[in-house]
Amino acid sequence: MAVSYRFDENGNPLMPEPKTITWVNEYVKSLLEEEMQLQDIYVSAEISNFKHHSSGHMYFTLKDESSEIKAVMFRAYASKIRFKPENGMKVLIHARLGVYEKLGSYQLYVDSMEPEGLGALYLAFEQLKAKLSAEGLFDAEHKKEIPKLPSKIGIITSPTGAAVRDIIKVAKKRCPSVSLILFPSAVQGVNAPEELTRAIEYFNLLQNVDLIIIGRGGGSVEDLWAFNDERLARAIYNCTIPVISAVGHEIDFTICDFVADFRAATPSHAAEIATPNILELKNRISICFSRAFSAITRKIENYKELVLTLKESKVLKSPQVLFDTKRMQLLTIAENMTDAITKRTTELRYKLAKVSAQLDALSPLSVLARGYGAIYDSDGNVIKGTNELEINDKIIIKMTDGTIGASVDSLEREGIRNAN
Numbered sequence: 001m002a003v004s005y006r007f008d009e010n011g012n013p014l015m016p017e018p019k020t021i022t023w024v025n026e027y028v029k030s031l032l033e034e035e036m037q038l039q040d041i042y043v044s045a046e047i048s049n050f051k052h053h054s055s056g057h058m059y060f061t062l063k064d065e066s067s068e069i070k071a072v073m074f075r076a077y078a079s080k081i082r083f084k085p086e087n088g089m090k091v092l093i094h095a096r097l098g099v100y101e102k103l104g105s106y107q108l109y110v111d112s113m114e115p116e117g118l119g120a121l122y123l124a125f126e127q128l129k130a131k132l133s134a135e136g137l138f139d140a141e142h143k144k145e146i147p148k149l150p151s152k153i154g155i156i157t158s159p160t161g162a163a164v165r166d167i168i169k170v171a172k173k174r175c176p177s178v179s180l181i182l183f184p185s186a187v188q189g190v191n192a193p194e195e196l197t198r199a200i201e202y203f204n205l206l207q208n209v210d211l212i213i214i215g216r217g218g219g220s221v222e223d224l225w226a227f228n229d230e231r232l233a234r235a236i237y238n239c240t241i242p243v244i245s246a247v248g249h250e251i252d253f254t255i256c257d258f259v260a261d262f263r264a265a266t267p268s269h270a271a272e273i274a275t276p277n278i279l280e281l282k283n284r285i286s287i288c289f290s291r292a293f294s295a296i297t298r299k300i301e302n303y304k305e306l307v308l309t310l311k312e313s314k315v316l317k318s319p320q321v322l323f324d325t326k327r328m329q330l331l332t333i334a335e336n337m338t339d340a341i342t343k344r345t346t347e348l349r350y351k352l353a354k355v356s357a358q359l360d361a362l363s364p365l366s367v368l369a370r371g372y373g374a375i376y377d378s379d380g381n382v383i384k385g386t387n388e389l390e391i392n393d394k395i396i397i398k399m400t401d402g403t404i405g406a407s408v409d410s411l412e413r414e415g416i417r418n419a420n
Helices: 021-034 120-134 162-174 192-206 230-238 255-259 267-274 278-311 319-362 364-369
Strands: 041-052 058-063 068-073 090-100 105-115 152-157 179-184 211-216 243-247 374-377 394-399 402-407 410-413 416-419
Touching: 021 090, 120 230, 120 255, 152 162, 152 192, 162 179, 162 211, 162 267, 179 192, 192 211, 192 230, 211 267, 230 255, 243 255, 243 267
Parallel strands: 068 105, 152 179, 152 211, 211 243
Antiparallel strands: 041 058, 041 090, 058 068, 090 105, 374 394, 394 402, 410 416
């Protein structure tokens, strides 16, 4: 971009034409964008000041030991990364350098990001695992028991993969009577997590099976990634039907394995866990029947011996002996009771006589019997002293053999004499 000058009427140059801030920022931006080396760069740095905006855009700072630069990752790119960026995390990013004219600042526009020294898939797996574990989705107390004799088993896997063939083969060999219901689903790819989740929700809604097997054959981490989906994990956790996870080989682990009620090493192993071995079951029933028959036979023999023993006992041969013995026992008890009652009655009679004598000694009738009498007023009240009487009062004298009516002609109190 050329710089223009102004001249006076004599042709002398004047001060250059002043530029706007916008012009400056746009000029710098054009310079940076023309530099192709800055439009396709990889940067290794540490994240700080990270912010994941509600719009989906990510804003952060990238720094090393001595410098830092602002960066932005728009939603379209941010939605594709498989881990959660955090402050302090070392990352490898691909970006272009650009200028934000409004603020006059330059920043990196990031279109891809990987954890440095740690794969994005592995980091995403560990982050989701830690999150769900903290919420209790893997706790043993939430694990449901696998039914011993399921009549219907739901299978969630690819209808064309080796896993479904292995499950059907093993299940039917072990228990031909079991019913298998296949819910076909993609087991890898963009649509796989949604289809797997929908299959779990379908069986849980209809409640038409006793057990669910979900899984697939082996593969790479990317191939098994659909089974690390958070929504699928929550669907399995909320499912009221027991779920066996059979994803990949024995060395493979997914989030689905941790949240399921049982983790099988392989799809074939899942079928073994899910179904009883009919031959073994028949053999066990046969053994139990034999043991029960032997036990019953021994019991019958024991009862026969007991009956023979009782048959020879004195009680059954001469029952009168038992009656005579019991009769003598009753007579002895009756005699002892009679003696006890007689003795007790005598003791009580003696006590009664003693108490009666004491009462007679205190009875006023005894006093009357010795020639004394009791004096009552006309109302029947006992006269206890002369101060209770007056001349001409009517009195009643009670003797031991009757009463005498009289009137008071004279009174003599202590030192006082009254007379008609």
